Amino acid sequence: MQLSPSLTQLIEALRCQPGIGPKSAQRIAFHLLERDRQGGKQLGHALTKAMDEVGHCQSCRTFTEQAVCDICSSVKRQDSGLLCVVESPTDVLAIEQTGQYQGLYFVLMGHLSPIDGIGPKEIGLDILESKLQQGGINEVILATNPSVEGETTAHYIAELCHKYQVGASRIAHGVPVGGELDLLDGMTLMHAFSGRRAVNQN
């Protein structure tokens, strides 16, 4: 038995989502048809709208429908002189949720990976370079992921900063708050030891 064409097409299309295999796609399709047609319709509209309208911020490359995103438009943030470089828009969200950082962002949308053909231009480092050239930035905070590619990217950007005499710093790696030492990997522990700080004894 063949399922009806629209249904087959829907199940096939649902699989474009990461983590959704053939069985999950079938389950989702039947769930939406049986119990949540309204939700399914809304999802259809939201997808079409987002895929058409959402582009990249001209200034920081994050996702936005405007030419320049809200953070980049903020005068207060522009005056901070801080620029935090992250790999993806989700990192921006995570940092914003702490409520502590009040500077600008630059979203690479990936990391340097020459083997996959991703060079400096693909992750927008030409835009970043012209930002550094323009001035107004006192410190670049490198918050790429602590992976080999992330470290390489951080290193590359640090050299760019050096070229334009802008200060660069790397976020600290170490034991996460609430983490337990015996469950940590060796690399993190090594970072925690090499990044140790003198205890302030008042």
Place this chain on the structure above:
Amino acid sequence: MQLSPSLTQLIEALRCQPGIGPKSAQRIAFHLLERDRQGGKQLGHALTKAMDEVGHCQSCRTFTEQAVCDICSSVKRQDSGLLCVVESPTDVLAIEQTGQYQGLYFVLMGHLSPIDGIGPKEIGLDILESKLQQGGINEVILATNPSVEGETTAHYIAELCHKYQVGASRIAHGVPVGGELDLLDGMTLMHAFSGRRAVNQN
């Protein structure tokens, strides 16, 4: 920081899918925007189309865009005199994949569950009753799930069949092929013992 409105709306809408929480929805939205806009657009169209067009077969209640589905339209299957009652369209798919059954289906789209307000009418037993009344069916195969509700539903339909003097049978429950006895639950083992058959000694 607030995400852009279209993006927030998309992440919210993605959560209508079963098994997709806030983190997965975010991951899917960013994946589609970053790497698969084409797939996202196709999914949007497929969803809108399916939600609008897919309805229920007038004869067996499964999902179809036509008034009567392909299986119900087949003369060969109509002549078989067999009607298999299942709980959901996925069960039809599973049975069809065996390629052994050549009869018609009746899809309940659920099971009797008075506590949730699902009575005989909600699962289309009035349509099934008129089918039994019309004649042409020699045997009803009850293939509802072996859960308490499935068994109750099977029992209810068996009584309907008795009323119209149509034979009713229940699919066998027992040890699945390739299964191991020591890993099975007691209920299945009990079914396997009570449903034992004499070995044919030629």
